[in-house]
Amino acid sequence: MSEPRLPETLTAPVTPERLARMEEVARKRQFGLRVVLEDLENPRNISAICRLCDAFGIQFLHVIYRGIHPIVLDRRTSAGSHQWLTVIQHPTIDECICELKAMGFRIYATHVDPTAKEFTQVDYTQRVAIIVGNEGHGVSETARHLADERIVIPQVGFVNSLNVATATAIILAEAFRQRRAAGLYDTPELNEEERNTLIRQWLEREAAASGGHR
Template identity: 40%
Template sequence: MSEAGRAGDEPRLGDPGFLVPERKARIDAVVANRTRTLTVVMEAFADPQNVNAVLRTCEAFGIQALHVVEGPMKPYDRNKKISQNADKWLDVTRWRSTRECLERLKADGFAIYVTHLDEGARPLAELSFAGKVALVFGNEHRGVSDDALALADASYAIPMRGFVQSLNVSVAAAISIAKAVERREIDRGRHGDLPEADAAALRERFYLLAVKQRARIAKAEAAVLRREARRGRTSS
């Protein structure tokens, strides 16, 4: 039983007792559809708006962890209007270099799939998503780097049927992620796959984030604890 359910106890910050049942059920459903075995790498994006648009797409499709390789242009920065606060629900890791990022992912068992227009590029639907996969999206002007190509397990392209032969990177990411989730559900049987301990920790974190005026509540809790501590010192 949670602290909120014990007689005489007040709910603590982050306890689901602070949430209406509908909000708690929504958070539980979201966590059940979260994954860390599909991730996204944004390589030296020049336009912060594209970064924030990809953050929003990742959150919408249940991708919990993603990676930003900082480039020479304006660094990653959050934009609440574009991301719709998606980043507060995500785990974003920043990297100084593509090689460092992708070597770590490969060491963790991820296959690296890069978007790249070359003769060896395959449709994304032909690639396997049975294991861990990282989708890499390159800079808006230069595409993926030589390091990304050298470390890639496969390159893929989105089939184009019009005169235009390229897409905005955030649009390409949205199409790729949607197709990847679809393939995962075929290859793995489901998309959400967090271990229970990870899921429990994420639920608690989301309960906390979902509580309105949580800073005021935390301050009030701290004041209560200080008063209790003073009473304990006085009575001893």
């Protein structure tokens, strides 16, 4: 991999070790696995899911958000992971799903329903976007209708529900298991130019977050 051209705005040197780490992470980023947040309200949940996406190599996080103010994150919960993600905002869930399907994604909507498939019984090795819904009422009827599959985490307790971030972690762990077993983390999904562009973005964001100091 050729060394990415460093942004001219950087005012402090980047160590070879730091750059090598970014190159390693970029090679494992998954274009074909995405998360869609539909109308989540709790900043801690959003922040926790940002952290999960980074941990499992997911670069693209789609957010359905109609507000006029920027989305507020809990920085302690996210541990700064949001700066490593590409967050794409959509005004409606149907627009988001249509765009993803046009790119060849299958849509899995999380939903507690007797007709839903257990989350371990679906294929995550193809292009997949996982929709998680609002903390109170879950995914919308539109999302359920447009999804290719509705998936559920089986439970045997008195309370048949999980915190949205916890549920997302369980599902992403299964997606990670399947994709790693299929070797999808061994061969970069992004080409060299795309990876270099991503690394430059990371460097710029890291510099901005640290006030230009490393």
